[in-house]
Amino acid sequence: MELNGASALVTGAASGLGRATARALLDGGASVVLVDLPGPRGEEAAAELGDRARFVAADVSDEASVQAAVDAAQELAPLRVAVNCAGIATGNRTVGRDGPAPLDVFERTIRVNLIGTFNVTRLAAAAMAANEPVSAGVPGGPATPERGVIVNTASVAAYDGQIGQAAYSASKGAVAAMTLPIARDLSKLLIRVMTIAPGIFETPMMAGMPQEVQDSLAAQIPHPSRLGSPAEYADLVRAIIANPMLNGEVIRLDGAIRMQPK
Numbered sequence: 001m002e003l004n005g006a007s008a009l010v011t012g013a014a015s016g017l018g019r020a021t022a023r024a025l026l027d028g029g030a031s032v033v034l035v036d037l038p039g040p041r042g043e044e045a046a047a048e049l050g051d052r053a054r055f056v057a058a059d060v061s062d063e064a065s066v067q068a069a070v071d072a073a074q075e076l077a078p079l080r081v082a083v084n085c086a087g088i089a090t091g092n093r094t095v096g097r098d099g100p101a102p103l104d105v106f107e108r109t110i111r112v113n114l115i116g117t118f119n120v121t122r123l124a125a126a127a128m129a130a131n132e133p134v135s136a137g138v139p140g141g142p143a144t145p146e147r148g149v150i151v152n153t154a155s156v157a158a159y160d161g162q163i164g165q166a167a168y169s170a171s172k173g174a175v176a177a178m179t180l181p182i183a184r185d186l187s188k189l190l191i192r193v194m195t196i197a198p199g200i201f202e203t204p205m206m207a208g209m210p211q212e213v214q215d216s217l218a219a220q221i222p223h224p225s226r227l228g229s230p231a232e233y234a235d236l237v238r239a240i241i242a243n244p245m246l247n248g249e250v251i252r253l254d255g256a257i258r259m260q261p262k
Helices: 016-027 040-049 063-076 103-128 166-177 179-189 211-219 230-242
Strands: 007-011 031-036 053-057 079-084 134-136 144-146 148-153 191-198 250-253
Touching: 007 016, 007 063, 007 103, 016 031, 016 040, 016 079, 016 230, 031 040, 031 063, 040 053, 053 063, 063 079, 063 103, 079 103, 103 148, 103 166, 103 179, 103 191, 148 179, 148 230, 166 179, 166 191, 179 191, 191 230, 230 250
Parallel strands: 007 031, 007 079, 031 053, 079 148, 148 191, 191 250
Antiparallel strands: 134 144
16 A cells, blocks of 8 residues: 555654654655653654654543544544554563452453553544545555554463463464454454564563563574664554455564463
8 A cells, every 4th residue: 555645643653662653654655643651751752753644642442532542543544544552561470479360450451451552453444435445455465455553462372371471361362363354344344454473573662671681581582682772663564555465364573483481
């Protein structure tokens, strides 16, 4: 799909995967609404990215604030791309030294990572459904009419959850599992849905870990034996947008890592 003349909405865009994705979409010609929690980081990211970037503070699990972000994107240009990068990581053993895992932590993880992703997906798709179809396709391939593309973010933890990751793995596993049914739901509207399951990437979450932990994780990746770059995630988003046959699938972006129990 051509990004010139379109708008995109990216959640979790103040840093990490979301910020890199916003930059890549801007470079491709789109206007971009950056969605993140209230705070200076979002405003700073939008200012750094330039005139076609706008920050809208929102909680992805809140209908009203996400709808405001969707409306802001439509004011810039027809909304044709939505990328869900917002999420939280939590860690609790099912039964630990202090007893059973806190239920409120589990619920919050599901609410942000799963319900938030679905909330953005449904509201962005409703806006995309009103678009005029545009012709999409790769060089040498057939032209395909499309109204929009949605890319969600799962994690390799959806498949290789580690000790203490029950909540996180459940939330990301559900994001992966809903990819195909949502793609089927939206097919008649000419909207594609894909999910990326990243491995271990250089994000603010990872940067907060001790260097020896980061080095140990990088060494577990078969090839390349390093942390992933947010730019590599963003590049895959661009490839998904460009290729109309990519639909209803989860792509692991992980250097062939399979996470160990701990």
